Amino acid sequence: MSTTLKKVVILGGGTAGWMTAAAMIKLLGPQYCEVVLVESDEIGTVGVGEATVPPMSIFNKTLDIDENDFLKNTQGTFKLGIEFVNWGKIGDRYIHAFGDVGKDMNSLHFYQYWLKMHLAGKAHYLEEYGLNAKASYQNKFMRSENRGNSPLSNIAYAFHFDAGLYAKYLRNYAEQRGVIRIEGKVQQVNLRPEDGFIKSLLLNDGQIIEGDLFIDCSGFRALLISDALKVGYEDWSHWLPCDRAWAVQCEAAADPVPYTRSTAHAAGWQWRIPLQHRVGNGHVFASQYMSEEKAREILIENLESPPITEPRLVKFKAGKRKEIWHKNCVAVGLASGFLEPLESTSIYLVQSAIARLLALFPSTEFKQEDIEEFNRQSDFEYEKIRDFIILHYYANERDDSEFWRYCRNMSVPEALTRRINLFKSSGRVFRQTVEMFCELSWVEVLLGQGVTPRAYDPLVDRMSEDEIAQRLESVRQVIQRSVDYMPSHAEFIAHNCKAEKMM
DSSP states (O other): OOOOOEEEEOOOHHHHHHHHHHHHHHOOHHHEEEEEEEOTTTOOOOOOOOOOOHHHHHHHHHOOOOOHHHHHTTEEEEEEEEEEEOOOOSTOOOEEESSSSOOTTTTOOOHHHHHHHHHTOSSSOGGGGGGHHHHHHTOOOOOOOOOTSSSSSSSOOOEOEEEEEEHHHHHHHHHHHTEEEEEEEHHHHHHHHTTOEEEEEEEEOOOEEOOSSSEEEEEOOOOOIIIOOOEEEEEEETSOOEEEEEEEOOOSSSSSSSEEEEEEEEEEEEEEEEOOOOEEEEEEEEESSSOOHHHHHHHHHTSSOOOOOOEEEEEEOEEESSSSEEEEEOGGGGGGOOGGGSSSOOOHHHHHHHHHHTTTTTOOOHHHHHHHHHHHHHHHHHHHHHHHHHHHHHOOOSSHHHHHHHHSSSSSOOOHHHHHHHHHHSSSOOTTTSSSOOOHHHHHHHHHHTOOOOOGGGGGGGOHHHHHHHHHHHHHHHHHHHHHHHHHHHHHHHHHHHOOOOO
């Protein structure tokens, strides 16, 4: 008998559910298996994952989504990086920019040559040598153009967009291609008595939805992976103590800038995500160190204009499921775990989980070897992103609150300690296989947080100091000329992907 899956059931809509449905129907096709999504209009979504990272472009291209059309329909803007304010010390400011910085030379990263000159007091800030950082602060943007060896030939960028509009956009995409949407709430999850696999969902109107593979996109409720299958949760709140976020929208006071901003406060941080029609804001905080009322007050006080929505409180716990794939159920999105949106990884983790599931797509046999490999890769990815986020908290020099003192003195994962110590020693960073963040991302955040190496790679000394100085200055001038050539972010949007005014 055929072991091909005949039906995939996705529980939950929102960004995670409709991204999964759109990818499944596009890459599997309705002729391979039926794709059904169950959601209820009565159940809201978190809807704050409005900033992304560059791999988002891969998702759009895989689905043959026109980028301009996507941005028009989601009130989207472009993103060249994330600015961090008050993280190392109050008054500090740096940007974790996407893309390259400088040009590698003699098999060494450019930043190693910069580091030698920086330690000697003979170099500008690292941001002066990167297109994205420089363009961000001058509010410039363009897509890559084929200009040979120019930095304009390879511009890395991501997006900001309205999460609610994005889910609506993908729903339309998925339904047009054959995804069946069923309105309803789950009343009961029926398990097969012989092996504990999910057999069907009983909805509140009496419908019974059977399936072969069930994908849990029910958010923090985790109705399938947790409530039904009893998969436990790995708690990381001792490393990432923030457990609440107030979210609110306000009108834009100026043209949107091409970067996300994260501003550290006394017990957490505030995000600012500029869209075409509004600005998304939120205050992520640790309730152990700040009351909900005080956190709400800080958020409202730091808005650029009066709020246009009522602030909404989201509660969470940093961590992940002990098994993200268990039996015939895969958790995607918040049902699988939660890492605060400090580095805009929420939607990336959805995208990555979908890609991993398709790479290990099961038959009705649900081979344990495939499930274990999926979980091993998922654990690796979550842990590496977790460590990168912990770094922002741990490497701080603030002494103005109990929260920051706790973060600076907490015990961190051994792998992160080794990474920091290696960088302190010689400025070296090594990417482990396919982890999300590259060496340069770690360098930008380590330096931005005030971690300065004691030395540089000794192979830098193969080049004379005068030649290094000349090359650094040449790179800096090329970057500035390239940024001068670029249109403003607002001009680029107006010319390519201006959205209709929201009523």
